[in-house]
Structure formats: structure tokens, C-alpha cells
Amino acid sequence: MSESFDDLIAQAQQKFAQAPDLATLENEKAKFLGKKGAVTELMKGLAQLEPEQKRQRGQQINQVKKQIEECLNQRRHEFAQAELNQRLAAETIDVSLPGRGRGMGGIHPVMQSWQRIEEIFRSIGFAVADGPEIETDWFNFTALNNPLNHPARSMQDTFYTEMQDDDQLPLLLRTHTSPMQVRYAQQHTPPIKVIAPGRTYRVDSDATHSPMFHQVEGLWVAKDISFADLKGVYSLFLKAFFETDDLQIRFRPSFFPFTEPSAEIDMMFSTGPNKGRWLEISGSGQVHPTVIRNFGLDPEEYIGFAFGSGIERLTMLRYGVNDLRQFYEGDLRFLQQFNR
Ligand code: PHE
Numbered sequence: 001m002s003e004s005f006d007d008l009i010a011q012a013q014q015k016f017a018q019a020p021d022l023a024t025l026e027n028e029k030a031k032f033l034g035k036k037g038a039v040t041e042l043m044k045g046l047a048q049l050e051p052e053q054k055r056q057r058g059q060q061i062n063q064v065k066k067q068i069e070e071c072l073n074q075r076r077h078e079f080a081q082a083e084l085n086q087r088l089a090a091e092t093i094d095v096s097l098p099g100r101g102r103g104m105g106g107i108h109p110v111m112q113s114w115q116r117i118e119e120i121f122r123s124i125g126f127a128v129a130d131g132p133e134i135e136t137d138w139f140n141f142t143a144l145n146n147p148l149n150h151p152a153r154s155m156q157d158t159f160y161t162e163m164q165d166d167d168q169l170p171l172l173l174r175t176h177t178s179p180m181q182v183r184y185a186q187q188h189t190p191p192i193k194v195i196a197p198g199r200t201y202r203v204d205s206d207a208t209h210s211p212m213f214h215q216v217e218g219l220w221v222a223k224d225i226s227f228a229d230l231k232g233v234y235s236l237f238l239k240a241f242f243e244t245d246d247l248q249i250r251f252r253p254s255f256f257p258f259t260e261p262s263a264e265i266d267m268m269f270s271t272g273p274n275k276g277r278w279l280e281i282s283g284s285g286q287v288h289p290t291v292i293r294n295f296g297l298d299p300e301e302y303i304g305f306a307f308g309s310g311i312e313r314l315t316m317l318r319y320g321v322n323d324l325r326q327f328y329e330g331d332l333r334f335l336q337q338f339n340r
Contacts, residue, residue, distance in 0.1 A: 005064050008038055012068045016075040025075055032068050039065045106339025110214055110327055113241075113315040114197050117216050120240045121195045124233065126218070129196045131180045134161065137169040139179035144258035145290040152257045157203040159211075173201035176308055177217035178258060181287070184219065185295035190302055191222040197311065207323045214311035221287070221295070221304040227251075230284060230305035238267055238281070242318060246270040250278070259285025259306060273320060281317070282309035 012032045019025035032038050042061045046054050107115070118128050137148070146152050156175035163171045180196035188194075197216040205211055220229065235249050247270065251263035262285035266278040287295075287304030295304075312324050319338070321327070326334050 005060060008032075009064060009067050009071070013071045016071050019075065022076070022079045025072070025079065029072050033065065033072070039068065104339070106335065108327070108335065109315050109319060109321075109338040110311055112338060113311050113318065114214065114216075116241060117195065117197060117237075117311065117314075120237055121218070123240075124236065125193055127194045129180055129184050129194050130198060131174075131177075131183050131196060133174055133199050133201070134163075134171050135174040135179050136165040136167070136171060138165070138167065139182055140172060140174050140176075143182045143291065143294045144178055145288045146257040150257065152255075159201050159203060175202050176200050177215040178306070178308055180217050181219045181258075181291065181304075181306055182294055185221060185297070185304075190297065191220075192304075193220050194218070207325065208313075210312070210324055210328060212328075213324075215308050216311055218307045218309075219287070219304060220306075221292075221297070221302055223302060225303060225305065227286065227305065230286075230307065234265060234282070234284070234307060241314060242269075244269070244271075251284070254283065254285075256283055256285055258288050258291045259283075260288045261285055265307065265309075274317070279317060281313060282307050284308070 012028075015028045015031070016025060019028050030037060034040065039061065042064070043058075046058055046061070049057060122128065140158075141150075141153055142148065158175050159173040160170040161172060165171055177196050177198050177200060180194075180198070184194050184196065185192055195216055195218045197214065199212055200215045201212055202209070203211065218233070220233070231249075231251065238247060238249060239245055248268045250266050250268075252266055254262045254264040256262045262283070264280055265282040265284050267281050268278050269275050284305070284307035287306050289299035292299040292302055292304055295302075312327060315321065315327070316324060
């Protein structure tokens with residue numbers, strides 16, 4: 001091969017080696033192998049040669065072309081390799097980095113109380129029942145001795161829906177869990193011992209009232225029980241719920257249409273920040289004869305005791321929370337405290 005061919009190869013090799021990146025390399029390639037490149041020009045020169053000379057020189061030029069291509073491919077390969085190495089370096093996983101982990105979910109404090117209440121009452125032989133939150137006027141009021149136009153209805157400011165029941169009265173969001181007394185007693189035979197925890201609704205909103213809140217209803221119907229049994233059960237419940245015997249309980253006369261006599265249950269801690277203060281915790285009473293009749297039972301034969309307590313109220317007292325709205329704001333700083 002002539003010296004000028006060697007020069008050309010050396011020149012290509014040098015230019016390729018000097019190319020700092022792939023784009024420059026491809027530009028340099030055009031200068032040698034492109035349509036107007038040096039090798040192509042040499043090929044064009046073949047046309048004027050004799051056949052024998054043409055064959056020989058043609059072979060030589062092909063040889064040159066091949067070598068230049070080899071140099072090119074090698075350099076291309078170098079660039080590919082460098083790029084790969086760079087990516088590998090950039091994408092390395094730092095196995096020593098601590099994991100992000102997943103936040104652990106927790107049970108809402110009101111639901112924790114709900115669960116505790118069920119546990120405690122189950123342990124003393126009570127069943128747990130569940131009922132509709134959208135109620136008929138009859139179950140929510142009338143069956144509970146609270147007929148249409150009775151002034152006691154205004155004790156519970158009610159959300160009405162636009163749907164009507166069979167009596168053409170608007171369906172409503174139950175204002176208490178007491179309709180469950182009637183629903184359950186109609187379907188079970190005494191003795192009945194049941195609690196019915198659940199959501200309830202009233203048009204009410206301030207630091208101690210939320211439009212949606214939770215109650216737990218309790219009902220005990222039998223032939224041979226007395227107010228003392230209600231008192232005993234409820235006292236046991238409170239002591240178990242607050243995990244202390246250091247509390248006093250009193251039944252203060254009150255009024256509910258569906259109980260007679262009726263009593264507000266108050267409690268007082270003997271220790272702690274609420275020490276010495278009576279706190280209202282539940283409504284209660286002996287089930288009114290009219291309501292017993294609506295159960296489908298004879299009030300001369302059966303006697304019933306009922307209570308209805310606010311689950312938020314119990315939760316606030318248990319944990320010392322003073323604004324009920326905090327339960328529904330979804331602030332994790334507040335909620336996490338109950339799940340440690
Ligand atoms: N349902 C009553 C209320 O929401 C509470 C209650 C229940 C009172 C059972 C007496 C008996 O205020």
C-alpha cells in the first residue's frame with residue numbers, strides 16, 4: 001500500500017481519536033467515508049485507469065476504507081462504553097440509605113372506644129346490633145312515644161331527606177340510636193340484652209356537638225329486672241371503660257318520652273384533672289309502657305331498661321380531649337397520639 005494511503009488511515013485515526021463526542025466523530029467520518037469524503041474521491045479517480053490497474057488500486061482503496069471503518073467503529077464503541085459507564089455510575093443504588101418505610105395506619109380514637117364498648121358489653125352477655133342510619137319517622141320518634149307535633153321532638157333538631165316513607169313522611173337521619181330498641185325487640189324474644197352502637201345525626205355544631213356523632217344504645221328487657229340492674233350494668237361498664245374504680249355515679253331525674261322514670265347518668269372521677277366535677281355521660285330510664293307495646297310485648301309482663309350514651313363524650317373524657325371537632329379534622333398530629 002502506498003504511503004499516501006497509510007497517511008490517510010493515520011489521519012482518520014487521529015481525527016477520530018480527537019473527536020470529543022459522538023456527534024463530532026460522525027462529522028469526521030463524513031470527511032473520509034461520506035459522499036464527498038476522501039475515500040469516495042479516491043474511488044472516483046479509478047474511472048480513468050486501465051482495467052488491471054483499476055483492479056489493483058480498487059482493492060487497495062477498499063482495504064483503506066475497511067481500516068478507516070474499523071477505526072471508526074472502535075471509537076464508536078469507546079463512546080458507547082463511556083456512556084454506559086456513566087449511566088451505571090449515576091444509577092447506582094445506595095444500599096446503605098435507610099428505607100422510606102410505610103406509615104402505619106391506626107384506628108381512630110372514636111372507633112377505639114366503639115370497639116372497647118363492644119368488648120365490655122359482650123363480656124357481660126350483651127349482643128351487639130346494627131341498624132339503618134336513614135330512618136323512618138315512626139322508628140325514630142313515634143314508636144318511641146314521641147308522636148308528630150309532640151314538643152319533645154324539638155329536643156333533637158333533625159336532618160330530613162327528600163325521600164318519603166310509606167306514611168308519606170320524610171325519611172330522616174336518625175337523631176339517636178334509640179330506634180334500634182324497637183327494631184331489635186320486634187325481632188327477638190326476651191330476655192333481651194343488646195347494645196347498638198352507631199352513627200347519629202343532628203343539626204348541631206360547636207365544641208361539644210358535631211352534626212354527625214356516635215351513640216351506643218343499651219336495652220335490657222326481661223320479666224324480673226329492676227333499676228338496680230341498669231345501675232349495676234352501667235357502673236360496671238364505666239369502671240371497665242375508664243379502667244378505674246375511682247369514680248362515682250349518680251342517676252339524676254330527667255325526661256325522655258320513651259322512658260319513665262328517666263334519668264341522666266352523671267359520673268365523677270375521684271382523681272385526675274376532672275376530679276370532683278359531675279359530668280353528664282348518658283340518658284337512661286325504664287322503657288315506657290307504650291314503647292314496650294311497640295316492641296310487641298305486654299308491659300304488664302315485661303320490664304325494660306335502656307340507656308343511650310355519646311361515644312365521643314366517653315372518648316373525650318377518657319383521653320382528656322376538650323374540643324370534639326378535633327376528632328373530625330383529620331389532623332395526623334392529633335390522631336397519631338392515639339396510636340402509639
Ligand atoms: N336517645 C336519648 C338521646 O339521644 C338517650 C336515651 C336512650 C335516653 C335510652 C333514655 C334511654 O338523648
